[in-house]
Each structure stands twice: as structure tokens, then as C-alpha cells.
Amino acid sequence: MAAPRRGPQAQSSSHYNTLPDLPSISALFLIDFDVKAGYTIIWKQSIPGLELEGVVEYKSLPSGLHTVSEDLIYFVHEDGYAGLSAFVNAPTDEEESRHARMIAVGVLVPLSYGRLGRAWRHADALKDLAAKLAVDRKQTWALDEYWDLCRTRDPNHLPEPIRDSPMASPALGKRALPKGHVRDRSASEGGALMQPGHRLSPFHPAWSLNNLLDTFGPLIFPIQRAALLRKRILISTHTPVNEACNFVYNISVLANIPFSVFDLLDPSAPAQRLRPLFTIGVHDIPFLMADSAQRPGPTPEQPSNPLGSASSGWVACTTDSILAMKDDLWDVLITMPQTQPTNTKEKVWPTVESPKGIPVKATQRDLRRFRTLKAGLRRVAAAAATSTARQPRLSTSSVKTTSFLHNGEDSHTLADAADKIVEPVTWAALAYSGFIWWASAGEQRRSDEAEEAAHDNGLLADLIPGPSPGNPTPQQRRPSGSFNVTGMSGGLGESTTSLTARRATTTADGSASAGGAGAGAGASVDGAEAEEDRARVELGIITYFHRFTATVLGTLAEIVAATDEEEEEEEYNDDYTDLDTSRTQSEVDEDRVAATPTAEVRVDSDALAAMGLDVWSHADAAFVKEIVAMYFDRQARVEGKGVEVCGLRVC
Template sequence: MAESHTPQLDTSTDVPAPPIAAAFLVNFDHRKGYTLTWYKSIEGVQIEGTVEFKSLPSGLHNVEEDLVYFIHKDYAGLSAFLNVPDEHAERKARMLAIGVLVPLEHGRMGRIWRHAETLKSLARSQIQDVADTSQLEHYWDTTRLDSAELISEAPNESTDSFGKIGGYRKSRSMSTATNYLHSAHHLTPHHPASNLLASVQLFGPLVFPLFRAALLRKRILILAEAPVEFSCDLVYNISILSSLSRSLLSLLPDSSIDLTRLRPLFTIGVSDIDLMKAANPNPKDISETQQGWIACTTDDVLSTKPDLYDLLVLMPSTENNYARRKVFPRLIESTPLLTRNFPQFGQKSTQRDFHRYVHLQQGLEQFPSGRASSDGGGESDESSSLDAHSSAYIENKHVVEPPSWSRVAYTSLVWWASAGDRRGGFSEMEEIEMERDLSLLQNDSDEEQIREVALVAYFHRLTNLIFTVLAEAIARADGRNSDIDESEHEESGEDTTVGENSAERTSSLGGDEDDDTQPLLSESGNLQHVEITQDDMTNMGLDSWSASDKIFVENMISLWWGRKADVRAASVECCGLRIL
């Protein structure tokens, strides 16, 4: 198995739980609230006055149990919360949380979820006798982090973890942060990706606008009710899905390298407002945006401060589980006028997103689930695919943009020109789109690949496709040769990178073969606008008829390359004249 070039899902089962830098017990006191009643930590790790707030977000008293992820300085935190009814206790219940901290592995969670089952077991035992901490002491003694291990840890990505090689920046830490995948493995208990498929089904085609917001490195705040484990998993998964592969670094200017990963903050609250401001101050221009982040919260007061975030994700209430019609999350762009009275409808997906989502659901059926063994789905003919489109549209039409009048006119024109031959089936363009979408799910490995890994691979290939096409457009604008064959856009490597030929393509994008260390972004201030054609939009899997996708491409060019883009919308021409 080749080394993966993008942060991946850790599906191995033979790797032990990471050593911990701190362990703590938070107990509920009816006079003082949640109090830190016991803790152990290595030297230099200060947790008093912090973890009791981070590990117990608002609303937990309404649930029986939960797993809470959070970030504390250079450490990832996980706490197991337990709420047990007790008629003899104050408020008729006993509540506590047992948690740990592990060092961040280059900004990521360090496989901390491997402690989840143990923490839940300790919580169930500890709540029977809060005063007896012998099991906690034993747990600390057997899993604590040695000082020597901490010193050997690589620097966090919050510092400059990228060095320059051959004139381009290259990650020093990417190879050590990347996990090797063994596709036959199943996900370990409480792995965040265990909820990946459920998240995609919940968002439906809206998963693609959310994904694009992550590529734009926006500050994404997820507002949800307790329990928060699902929301924390969503934070992790979106960060993974939108990460950039190492092969793309050579296509980006140095100023964009810090954007290669969307920073996951996990659970945050009112006490983290300063952190939210420091992580990404509100820029005057999108090209000045620093590294974005994604976080979840149960404190709705944060949603009333639109200056703190760029995109608000309102998760459906648990009461909507019994609704007659599916209730989707709402994606709401931050505006100065945003208050508690949120708009009834949020962002919608494009028509292309909808078709891509249907194709994705169909293509995933060929892979077994990582949660339990299952047979892959059988082949479906065109009629069953059409039925799937029809039923899916009925369920998802409330979050899909209606077709533009020009697209309707164009579709009608094509139907008229073909004498209605394709009225009962897919159009030629739809068939091409389906083939392209399903090709992103191909498995080049001889091993069986689980569904969750295939889904991550799909989004990484889509990311690489978008960045490669944009880099080619910039090369055209700058008058540099770009003789990349269309076939090179197809996946040719293993795991989740779009082709292992990305490095070989650098010379054609960079111009002079004798000077392949020159950055793609010229230092001259006289830069041409980047023209994005309709074919470019199609090759990126975007909707050339959609205004929102046009804005997305303009913002991508501005954010990652500091350039201005002229996006040519779809049109219909006759004898050289535009008629639609």
C-alpha cells in the first residue's frame, strides 16, 4: 500500500490508545455546579478552571450520557458524561464526567477516541462511589505520557510546520500525521467516521455546499442540542473531507500553505469567544482570511454574534425525528443583521449537487459498511436509476435550487432538437456526469474498501480535481504551457489522491523546465484576471448555470491564489451569437 498523502481515517485495529497527558474527574455539586474533584497531569499541563467547562457543555443535564470532544491549548480532550437518576440526591440525579487529554498530532485528535470505551466504563463505576478514585489512579499510572515521549512529538501546526523544498513549501509533518489505511479493517468503536454516512444522509445534497464552505476555509459554527457526540464527529469529518493532499502544495503560492487544513475546534462555549476571535479575525477581504475553523456548540448565544463566524449550521431538533417530512440542517451565511430570528430557509444545493448526491448514494452501495459487514449493492439499470432520482428529488427538493430559466430553456431546446428521443431516460450530459461521479468512487486497491474510507476518498479526489483545474486556468491566464491530458484528471493512484502524477504535472504548470522552482504566483502586481470557462466548471463537477457556484470559484481563486476570476456562465450560442 502506497503512503497516503492526505490526512486519512485511522481504520487500523492494532494500534494502542495514545498515552494521556492528563486525566480528570468532574462531579456535579448542587451548590458549586460542576467541580474538578480529582485530576492528574504531567508537568506543564494546566487544567484547573478549564476542563470542567470545556468537557461539560450546556444542556448535558438533559441527556443520560454523552462523549464530548474539545481542544485545550496543544491537547485534544475527551470526556465521558453520565447522568444517573437518584431519588435521594439533589435534583434527583447524580452527574459526573471523566476525561483525558492527549497531545494533538499536528492539530488533529491523536486517536483520542480509543479511550472512549474505557472512559465510559470508568464513569459507570465511579458514579457508584465518587470518593473512591483508585481505578482512576490505576488508569493514570498505566496510560500516562512520559516526558520523553512529549519531547519527541513533532511541533504543532499552529507553528510553522512547513519547510521549503526546491522553491516550494512542503509539509515536514504530513507524512507522520498520515495514517496507513488497511481497507479490510472496520472502524474502532466511537471512531468519528462511524457517523460519517449518517451525516451525509442527514445533509443530503447540502453536504456539498458545506464541503465548499470548508474549502473556502470559512469559520463554520454548528449549533445543536445535546448530546454533542454526533456534532463533534461532524466537525472531525468535515475537517478530514476538506483537507488538501500534499501533491497539491506545489500548485499553491506560499501564502496559501497555512490554509491546507480546516482547523477543528470541536465543542466550544461562551468561554471560548476570545479563542474564536483569535483563531480568525474578521478580514476586510477574503484574500486576507487566515486559517478557518469548524466547531460545534450548544450555547445559542454564540449564534447571535455573527461577527464570530462566517457560516452557521443549524442542526435539526431531536423533536424533528418524528416529523412527516425530512428536516434538513440549515446553512446560514453570517450577516451583520443576523439575530435570533434566523431565516426560515438557508442555502440550497445546486441542481448538479443533487444529481451528484444521488450518484454518490448509488455508488456507495458497492462497498461494505465499516460498522458492520454487509454485501455490496447490486447493479441497477437505467429505469431503477431514474426511479431513484425521482424519489430522491421528492425528498430533497426543498433544499435544491430550482432550475434557472436559461437552463430550462436549454434543456427544452435539446429535447426539441433530439425529437424527444431522451424523454424517458437520462440526457447525454447527465450520463457523462454520472460516469464522472462514479469514477470518483473507484477502488484501485486489490483489498476490500469499507464505505467510509471510499467516501473520504471521493471527497479528496473531488478536491484535487477542483484545485488542478483552477491551477490550469491560472497557467492559461499567465501564458504558461499546460499540456495536461484530459485523462490525467482521472484517479491513477491509490488511497485518496487524484493521481500520483500531480508532481509530474508541476513542470507543465510552472512553465520553464529549467526553472521548476518558480512559484505559480508571479511577484509582479500586473496579473491577468483568470478566465474560468464553462468547460472548466463542468470538469470541476460544478454547476455552470448556478450563480452560487460561480461565486464559489471566484472566492477560491481569490483565497488560494490572490487573483481575480472571470467565470463564464453557461450559455447557448447560435452562429456565434449568444441566445441564452
């Protein structure tokens, strides 16, 4: 029996040795479903001290998997590991297993490699192993081989942790810090997503970014705003969960704080990123309750958690509906609809709500922004397709592509969204629009629309082909007072540093590998360049949202700094009038320290427009108040737009 095994074993070894830049694994396990005992671990290997029993069986196999034939499940282990399991549900003739064999092959990867430990690089191999073991569970030699190839060689010397702060965004240069704003910063979480020689792996969650936009439509903007406020976001979904796990990852990435504005924030601001917990279930309720008890942040008596501080919020998905009923465990609930047939004409949108069933909708500004974003991404995709067409040697069999709806389908979808998931136009907005149209013969309205479109297009300025003659560039038309996110030169790579971490890895023979190096590296240059073009839409989406975040925080930082300067000037004048009093200088200084900063931050409608927010929306006004309190430790007074007659505000 030994001779027949040697053939496939040699073939498998050759295949796995060609996988690029595989992160080392701390555990490998095989889970089998027994009709009497449930899911049980029948084979495992791990580094010393890493507990698997009673943990990975539940985390890697969410409820409802028996209804699908295969799935990829991401999860996190509370000891600081990211997990990935490949599930297979195969028919069998065995009556004792009810004619179905359900197994899962999974790995644990140190989170020091990033928010998911780059576990997706193991996805293809795990799917292959699961398919083989579903046919014959005795082929565990393949697991032994994979463990020997990828295991962590020295558990006491794991890779240096990739910390939270990203590098500077390409659109954002270093700025002078407002007085009093000092904040320690850490290194980048990793290199740029697609620098020369880098490739976006076939199973990378970022490939789902365009589908994320198509699934949520304009709702993606209030979801991102909730993520920026570090809310606890729960996605209630159905199996398969692979796409929901990708959405969790991508929402976390879109809510990153760009490094260029990170130093402008108050030291008490929350963590740079939102924690992605990926798949969770009823067995995670104790963890979620303990995490909820620690909010808004850990005290000196509370030890730090390897998964991050409770003040950083989280985003996760679940197939256990009981979690959706426990509204004390989450702040925002996203309920995904059942999978729709491809020929369905009417789109069923996800629902987003706060506790007590309060619905969350996109604003009218979000709807217009989404329309502009999709049009811009369509042009990015067209430019990428033209570039890719010049790469005849590339085999597209292993490269994912981004698809778009036709313009007509997009228009129909957005019209449907306006009726179902977008706030209605307010009476004040209608009155103002009608008055301005009458007073300026429509000129002011067209000017406002052009400025708004220029603002939105500016967030994709260096990714879209140059404007046609006569059209203003984003630098030529920019809302007054806005934080210029496109004024600095640079590529789009640095705004996507959260996605990958290029790090040399060690292969089975002990040699270092950076992925793609070797005899075939030169021949793959054209293919890598074409893959960069194919991923350009995904990079554009991340760049867009990071620039939006930088615009909001940068504009607010300038307002806070201006408020502080005004307050300091007033205090100086007060001190000048008190020079002849009997108070000592130390007493004056103590009073100044105790009183500064106290001024309320005023955010007017011009500032709201400069940030790309809706000047008529109460939800956006509440968002600004929360974000000023959270990131700048100040109180804000938001003044939306209104209609004034003879100096009196009538609505």
C-alpha cells in the first residue's frame, strides 16, 4: 500500500511548494461530522499550548452548513489567531452517516500577519485537501505533508506583529499638527496592496469589494459611518458564509483611519481599525458579553485582548438568528436577504437597523454619491480592461475579474434604492431647492451640483482617465474650506496598506521566499501587471473610502484647531486685563489648563458640504456630533442648511 501513496504524495508536494508567500500555520486540523457525536476533531497538529478541542469545531463550522455542498469559513481564535476552514458536504453510500459526509480542513495563522493573517493564501490548498479527504478520510498523509511544509518552525519567534496604523495615503501629505494634537503612531500594517511584483491572490477578500457595493448600494455609506464610529456591527446571514466573511473583512478595511490624519486626532481616539471577528455563533455569546461590559474602553484592571480593545468596536457575521435577537450585544444589525435567483427582476435589499428596530437608511447625498462612484468605477474598469487587452500572454483561468451592471440596470437599481433604502427628501430641502431655482433661474442649483460632483470625482481623481476638454478637474473645483485629499502626488498603493503584508517566508527547506521569486519570476511579470490592472477597481474603492474618511476627519481637525486658536486668543486678552490683580502666574496657568479646551465646536452647513455629508440630514448631523466627541474629545454644534427670509429662518 506504500507504493500507491507515493505517487499522489509527490504530486501534492510539488503543487504546494509552488504556492507563493504562504504564511506559516500554528495549527492544522480535520473535523468530521458524526451523526451521534456531532462535529469532532479526528486529526490535528498544533504548536505547543494552542488549544483546539472545544473551540475550532464551533468557530469553523457555523449553523446551517449541511444545506450547502462547500464553503470557506473565516474566524478568529481568542488567543490571537486567524482561522480558515474549507468545508465539503459530499454524498456517500454509507447509511450510518445518512448518505452524506461532511468534513472540514482548517488552519490557524498568527494574527501578526494582519487582520486575517493572510489565511486566504491557504484557501486553495485547503479546498483540495478537503475534497480528497471527503472521498477517503484515511488519506491523512496529505495533512502530515502540509503541516511539515507550512508549520511554524519556532513558536517562540513569531513574525513581528503588523501594527494598526497604515502608511500615508497617496492623496494625503504630512501636515502641520494642530496645537495640542500629539499622538504616537505605529508602523504600517504592511506593504502596499499592489506594488510592483505584488499580486492580489485569487481568494483575497478584496475581490468582493465591488459585490459589496452592488449588494448594499447607497447603504454602504451609513454602514461605513457606523464603522468609523466603532460600532458593533453584526451581519445576520445564511449559508454559505464565505461572501459574508469577505464583507466583514472589507467593511473593516474601508473603515481604516488613514495615517495622514491619524496624528490630527485626540490621544483618546479609538483604535485605527475596526476589529473583524468574522464568523461568530452562540458559543461566542460569553465573549461578546464580556466585550460589551468593557466598553467604551479597557481599564487598568482589564488585561489587553489579543483581538483588540473593546473601544475599537467590531464587525462580524452569523448564521445563528438568536444573536440578532440579543440587541444588547450589537449596535447595528444588517440582515441579509435569502439568495435570489439570477433572473429575479426586483432586487431585495439588506435591512440595516439599530437596537429596538430603528431603521438605518442612506441619505439623499449618499444616493448621489453612490451614483457618481459607480460611474467613476466604470471608467476605471474600462481603462483597466484596455490595459489588460495588451497582455496576450496572461492566462485568465486563475484571475478574477470585476463585473458591472449595464448603465440601464444601474439606473433601475438606484431608482429602486431611492424608494426603499434612502431617506425621503425633507420639506426644507424641497423648499430651498424650489426657492433657489426661482431666484437664480436654475444657475445656483447647477453650480451646486457641479461642485458636489467635482468633490466626489476628486476622490478617484488619479484613477480615472483625464477629463474631457471643458470639464473642470477636481483640483479646479473643490468645495471651499474642504480638506484637500487630492493635492498630493502619489500612486494608490499606500491607501490600501491594510490589505496585504509582503513578508519573506520560510519554505520547507529553510530558504527564504518572497513569493514569485525564482526561475519563473521573469516570465510572470506581464501576468502580474495585468492582475494589477484587474484589481484596479478594488483598489479604487478602498482609495475612495479612505479619502472620504480623511476629508471628514481633516476638515473637522481644521475646525477644532481654529476653535482652539480663537479660544486661546480670548484667554490671552482676559489675562492681559488681569495683569494688575493679585493673582500669581501659576494660578493663571492652572486656570488655563483646567479650562482649555472648552469651547463648543461649530460645524456649519458649508463644512458639512465640504465633508461630502448631507446638509439636510439629521442622521449626518448626529454622525458629526459623535465623531467629534470620539476622535477630538469635544462637543459639536451642527448647523444644517435652512431657508431664510429677511434674515429669519423659516425652515
